[in-house]
Amino acid sequence: MSALVFLGSFAAYLALLPPALAPWRDTGELTMAGATLGVAHAPGYPLYILLSKLGLLLPLGNPAYRLNLLSALALSGAVALLFAEVRRRRGTFPALFGALLLACDPRALAVGQVSEMYAFWVFSGVALLSLALRVSEGEERLWPLLCFAAGLFLANRLDLLLWAPGLAWLALARRPLAEKEDLWWAGLALLVLPALVAGTGANWPVALLVVATAVWRGGASALSAAAWGLAGLSLYLYLPVRSASGPFLDWNHPASLPNFLESLLRTRYGGTLDLVSLHYAKGELFGDNLRLWGRHLWDAFGPLGLGAALLGAAATFRERRAAAWGPLAAWWWSGPVFLFLANMPPNPHAAAIVEPHYLLSDIILVWWAAQGAAALGAARPAVPVALAVAALLWPLWRGLPQRMDRRWSLRGYDYARAVLSAAPPGAVIVAKKDVPLYALWHHQALHGWRPDVRVVAQGLADSPWYQADWRRRDPSFPLVGLRDPRGWGALATAGPLYATQDAELPAPVAASSRPRGLLQALSPGAPEDDGSAWPLLARRGVFRYDEAEDFFAADLIDAYAAASYRRGLRLHALGRAPEALERFEDAWRMEWDFPEAPLFLGYLAAVAGRWEEAGKAYALADGLFARKLELADRYRSLPDLKAAIRRQAAEAATHRGVAAEKRGERDAAAAAYARALAFHPLAQTRYNMAVLEWGRDWAAVEANLIEALRLDPAHAEARRYLGALRSRGAARPSPAGP
Secondary structure, X not given: OHHHHHHHXXXXXXXXXXXXXXXXXXXXXXXXXXXXXXXXXXXXXXXXXXXXXXXXXXXXXXXXXXXXXXXXXXHHHHHHHHHHHHHHHHOHHHHHHHHHHHHOOHHHHHHOOOOOOHHHHHHHHHHHHHHHHHHHOOOHHHHHHHHHHHHHHHOOOXXXXXXXXXXXXXXOOOOOOOOOHHHHHHHHHHHHHHHHHHHHOOOHHHHHHHHHHHHHHHOOHHHHHHHHHHHHHHHHHHHHHHHHOOOOOEOOOOOOHHHHHHHHHOOOOOOOHHHHHHHOOOOOOHHHHHHHHHHHHHHHHHHHHHHHHHHHHHHHHHHOHHHHHHHHHHHHHHHHHHHHHHOOOOOHHHHHHHHHHHHHHHHHHHHHHHHHHHHXXXXXXXXXXXXXXXXXXXXXXXXXXHHOOOOOOOHHHHHHHHHHHHOOOOOEEEEOOHHHHHHHHHHHHHHOOOOOOEEEEHHHOOOHHHHHHHHHHOOOXXXXXXXXXXXXXXXXXXXXEEEEOOOOOOHHHHHOOEEEOOEEEOOOOOXXXXXXXXXXXXXXXXXXXXXXXXXXXXXXXXXXXXXXXXXXXXXXXXXXXXXXHHHHHHHHHHOOOOOHHHHHHHHHHHHOOOHHHHHHHXXXXXXXXXXXXXXXXXXXXXXXXXXXXXXXXXXXXXXXXHHHHHOOOHHHHHHHHHHHHHXXXXXXXXXXXXXXXXXXXXXXXXXXXXXXXXXXXOOHHHHHHHHHHHHHOOOOOOOOOO
């Protein structure tokens, strides 16, 4: 029966599997690390790297597809193992109910489709829970295997450590306890030590709880348990050994002991999204994270699944209270405590990073739900059957197969092909965001595309280990860091310099950029696009930002929209307005809430004197910037980002006021200028208000001109007309229009 569950889930995953590299988080980096036996980003994931090297030996499809298959196999194995464990204890239909909940969990399905370590992490969680339950039920011969497996699986993902106290307690709960000793442990595990971790920001209280539990409950076996655990954990020695041999990817160069420890503890992992939480007070975003988590739980379990999980948790406490604290502690640490510590803002990017981490706590909920179904089935045998049917119908009703269908997900392939094809021989390409960067890495390393092109990771360029890595591979390559514009100038001496759309360019570099397909030409001698290649860019699938299957696919669509917009700007500068208009409209079709496109469309109409059309375009841009600002507030964005959006919104509202004034709609113009000032005080807005009041309210004219000069002392028109106003008294001059 378990084999049928495995084959059924694998067939379902296979039907939805991406045919190539899925644009999802770190897929491109991990496939490249697996193919070259490299050292991936901290903490290195040595177990997954070695497994992926084996997975690449499968004689099926392209390399990314083979590793997608590996993930589907791992997730199917987790579903089948969960089914087998529940069936052995509770019967077929409660087991089927739990298996379907796990198999149809949207986050599990997402990780089971892509070439990352998460699917094997889910399998690891189910396997550890299974072993802990068996030890708890009397199979103490499995205790060394549990300890070894825990250490080994930590070499895949270290966040399994959040489960360690609960698993240790569960496994050893069969041993005699004094009265209320379990309550003392529960108080420490659920209240005292989580508070200590939250207060100190350190991880040592988790390790302390694991050690204390193993020593207190394990007695003489604690030392052997530690030895078995360390034996499994020793796989991390792969990192310094492989790093010393000079692999193609050698993240943080853990061959040295300090770097090795930094990699294990992730104490030096760049200015990435992982560090965004440091900009917020502890726990400030906990409510936002609970809301997103609750939305996921409803999507994954539905009312019946959540109700069964609650009933099952209660049932486990009635049956064996001492043992039941273990799964509860595992759920508590990997769910609420993790979300409190993560403290991530509720924007789509951060949410996409956090969502896979729900899966550890989901495994416990699935286990409880299966126990709840069995408890209901004791009185009414038909209930587990009905619940199993509901577990299948709920995701179908929620449209899960359509949402998770990646059979035609070719965006990563097409993006890398377009970028590398646009680069001239010997080019240097700077990329910043993970998905675009890693897609280029993957297709260079695993497909052999454009080995003459050097792809530089902007976020790593100032790291000594990354610069040393380049010197080892190419001693003549002048990578000296990109925080200073001089670093960009040094790169330009190595070949035609380009950047992807996501790169952050210093102002002097950005000022001279020209478009070339999905790239930006930066160095003076770098060829730019003549426009003939743009219509030939492959855009397979639905290319609308708001209809992409996930955030990461949408991020690549954003790159196409930005490239089309920048091409339009260049065409306009060359005096080719009709072609520029086509590019702006193309960008807007791909990303309708991209406010820069209607803003420039309004400008084109204004230049042509079509003020009615300009007003409509400016009104759209104004509304889109306002929406962007509303989202920034909802996503708890950092102040600098919100300030930049406010300034853009003020500029759009000011342009809207100009168009209204040109149409003779004075009240509408005044309202637009007031709206602009509410967003951000601009000198140009104040100057335009002075023009609007000219001849009507001289005091308001003077006040607005004075304020314009306060905001921008270099505003020549404001200074000129304020001087004229004051020197001529009642003989008022006529100012230039807005």
